[in-house]
Structures are given as structure tokens and as C-alpha cells.
Amino acid sequence: MGEEMRLHIAEDGADPERVAALTGYLRDELRQLDVAEVRALPGSEPPPGSRAFDAVAVGGLLVTLGRSAEGLRSVVGAIRAWLSRGDGVRRTVRLELGGDVLELSEASAADQQRLIELFVRRHEPTGDSDGR
Incomplete structure (x- = not known):
């Protein structure tokens, strides 16, 4: 099985129900x-007196990647495309993989692409005998 990447989704001014809906949309795309x-x-356990949303982190996804760098590239590309459809509302997706963190939000397309390339290169499999 491949590496696990954690995603944390946020949208300015969104309540937990909205974030849960956005998370579901992104999950379906991924x-x-x-x-x-x-x-x-x-x-984790909700604080005393707070409203619980089952036992999941609202806005959180766990993506188990395959063995190739293309899987990671496709996930990051899908997240970037999803963010661009935010209709002017500031959305942020924080990716955590192997101790590294990449936060995508309102960076320019060129800056996002540069950061994505660095992130993906850092996590590309090395030493594959089949050339992938």
C-alpha cells in the first residue's frame, strides 16, 4: 500500500456543515x-458542550496514494482545479505527506505550480526497477 496524505479543507466564513459539504465534493473528485x-x-473527541459531527475531523480527508508519482501529481492537480472553482471565496487545502506540508490557497498559478513541483519531486519514488 502507498503513502497516506492528509488533507485539511477550509473556506473563509464557512460553518462546519458547509466545510463538510465541500469535503464531500472534493472526496468524490479524488x-x-x-x-x-x-x-x-x-x-478526536469534541470539547465538552460542542456539537459533534460524528467521529471525523470536519474538513479532513485521508488519501492513500498508489506507488507512482503520477498518483500524487493527479491528486494535487485535482485539488488545484477544485480550488480554482471557489467562486471568489477563499478556500485553503493543507496537504501533509511524509512530514512535509503544502498549503494551497490564493497563491498565483505560477507560484502554486512551482510549489507543487517541489512537493511532488520530494515524494517521487526512487529506485524503482520498472522505471516509474
């Missing part, structure tokens, strides 16, 4: 890609 699994990120 499930169409060549990844092993996409599921809700397990949450």
Missing part, C-alpha cells in the same frame, strides 16, 4: 483518480 483509497480523516 475517488475518480488512480488512488488506493479516500476517506474521512478520523477526528
